[in-house]
Amino acid sequence: MTYRDLNTPIRTIMTPGPVEVDPRVLRAMSTPIVGQFDPAFTAIMNEVMEMLRQTFQTKNKWAFPVDGTSRSGIEAMLCSIIEPGDNVLVPIFGRFGYLLTEICERYGAEVHTMECPWGEVFEEEQVIKEIERISPKIVALVHGETSTGRMQPMTKIGHACRQAGALFIVDAVASIGGVEIKVDEWEIDGIVGGTQKCLSVPSGMAPLTYNERIEELIRARKKVERGISTEGDREKEGLRSKPFIKSNYLDLSMLQDYWGPRRLNHHTEATTMLYALREGLRIVLEEGLEYRFERHKHHESALIKGLEAMGLQIFGNPACKLPTVTCVTIPSEIDGESVRRMLLDEFGIEIASSFGPLQGKIWRIGTMGYSCRKENILHTLSALEAVLIRHGTDIQPGKALQAALDSYGVQTFRKSAQH
Numbered sequence: 157m158t159y160r161d162l163n164t165p166i167r168t169i170m171t172p173g174p175v176e177v178d179p180r181v182l183r184a185m186s187t188p189i190v191g192q193f194d195p196a197f198t199a200i201m202n203e204v205m206e207m208l209r210q211t212f213q214t215k216n217k218w219a220f221p222v223d224g225t226s227r228s229g230i231e232a233m234l235c236s237i238i239e240p241g242d243n244v245l246v247p248i249f250g251r252f253g254y255l256l257t258e259i260c261e262r263y264g265a266e267v268h269t270m271e272c273p274w275g276e277v278f279e280e281e282q283v284i285k286e287i288e289r290i291s292p293k294i295v296a297l298v299h300g301e302t303s304t305g306r307m308q309p310m311t312k313i314g315h316a317c318r319q320a321g322a323l324f325i326v327d328a329v330a331s332i333g334g335v336e337i338k339v340d341e342w343e344i345d346g347i348v349g350g351t352q353k354c355l356s357v358p359s360g361m362a363p364l365t366y367n368e369r370i371e372e373l374i375r376a377r378k379k380v381e382r383g384i385s386t387e388g389d390r391e392k393e394g395l396r397s398k399p400f401i402k403s404n405y406l407d408l409s410m411l412q413d414y415w416g417p418r419r420l421n422h423h424t425e426a427t428t429m430l431y432a433l434r435e436g437l438r439i440v441l442e443e444g445l446e447y448r449f450e451r452h453k454h455h456e457s458a459l460i461k462g463l464e465a466m467g468l469q470i471f472g473n474p475a476c477k478l479p480t481v482t483c484v485t486i487p488s489e490i491d492g493e494s495v496r497r498m499l500l501d502e503f504g505i506e507i508a509s510s511f512g513p514l515q516g517k518i519w520r521i522g523t524m525g526y527s528c529r530k531e532n533i534l535h536t537l538s539a540l541e542a543v544l545i546r547h548g549t550d551i552q553p554g555k556a557l558q559a560a561l562d563s564y565g566v567q568t569f570r571k572s573a574q575h
Contacts, residue, residue, distance in 0.1 A: 246267055
C-alpha cells in the first residue's frame with residue numbers, strides 16, 4: 157500500500173483549544189535536535205524556566221513544563237502533594253472542576269465539592285466560608301472554565317488558603333497568556349497552564365510553577381528511581397516518614413532533579429516541543445503581557461457585538477465571562493451540529509460544542525493566542541451568518557459585520573454629494 161504525503165487542510169480554528177499555532181513556533185519546531193544534556197539544550201531549558209516565571213508573574217524557583225498534555229501537569233501537581241485521606245476542596249462550575257475531583261479521588265483524597273449553575277461562578281466569600289468550615293489541606297480550583305466560558309475571581313481565595321494553612325492549586329490551562337494571572341500577588345501555591353490555547357503552541361506540554369510550600373511537601377516524599385539513585389539518596393529515603401509519590405512519570409520531586417542543577421535523568425525531553433514552548437513564550441513576552449491581555453479583550457468585544465447584532469444570545473453571566481471563550485446559545489429551531497459541520501465543510505472554520513448539561517445547547521467560540529485576530533473574527537461572523545441563513549434561522553442579515561467593524565473603529569466612507 158502506498159501512502160500519500162501528509163497534507164492537512166488549512167483551517168480557521170476558533171475553538172477553545174487547540175488553536176492555530178503561530179508560524180514562528182512552527183519554524184522553531186524545525187530546529188535541529190541536540191542531546192538533552194548538551195549545554196546548548198540545558199541553556200534553552202534555563203531560558204524556558206525564566207520565561208515561565210515572567211509569564212506566570214512569579215519569583216518561584218520552580219517553573220518548568222511537564223511533558224504531556226495539560227492534564228499531565230494537573231495530575232503531576234496533585235499527585236505529588238496528595239496523601240491518602242487528605243481533605244481537598246474543589247469548587248465546581250463546569251466540566252474541569254469534575255476533572256480535578258476525579259484526579260484527587262484516584263490518589264485517595266477525601267474530596268469535598270461545592271457547585272454552582274453552569275454559566276456562573278462563585279463569589280469568593282462563598283469559597284472562603286467553605287474553606288473555614290472544612291479546613292482542607294488543598295483547595296483546587298479552575299480559573300478559566302472553557303466548558304462554560306466563565307472565569308473565577310481569585311484575588312482573595314489564595315490569602316484565605318494561606319491563613320487556613322491550605323495549599324491553593326489553580327488550573328489556568330485556558331487563561332495563561334490570554335488574561336491576567338498574578339501568581340505571587342494572588343498567593344497561588346501551585347498553578348498549571350496549557351500550551352495549546354493562549355500560548356499558540358501545539359498540545360504536548362503543561363507549564364507549571366509552584367512555591368516553597370509545595371517544594372517542602374514533595375521533598376518530604378522524595379524517592380529517586382532505583383536505577384539512578386545514589387547511596388546518599390537511599391539513606392535519605394530510609395529516614396522518610398511520608399509516603400512516596402505514587403506516580404513515577406509525574407513525580408515533581410524527580411522532575412526537580414531533572415530541571416535543576418543536578419540534571420538527573422528522568423525521561424528523554426521532548427526536544428522539539430521545548431523549542432516550540434520557548435518560541436511561544438518569547439512571542440508572549442515580546443508582545444508584552446498587558447498589551448496581549450488587551451488584544452484578547454479587543455477582539456472578544458468585536459465578536460460579541462457582531463453576534464448580538466446578528467440576533468444571537470450570548471450564554472452565561474457576563475460579569476464573569478472568560479475573555480478568551482465566547483459561548484453562544486444555539487437557536488432552538490436548528491441543529492447546532494449541522495451548523496458546525498457546514499462551517500467546517502464550506503468555510504474551513506471550526507467552532508466547538510460543549511459538554512454535560514450544555515451539550516447541544518451552546519456553541520463555544522475561542523479567541524485565543526494566534527487565532528485571536530481581526531481577520532478571523534470577521535471571517536467567522538460572515539460565515540456563521542451565511543450558514544444560519546441557509547438553516548432558515550431568523551437573524552438580522554448584514555448587521556454582524558458592520559457591528560464588528562464599528563467595534564474595530566473602521567471608518568465609514570460615503571460618496572460626497574455632487575452640486
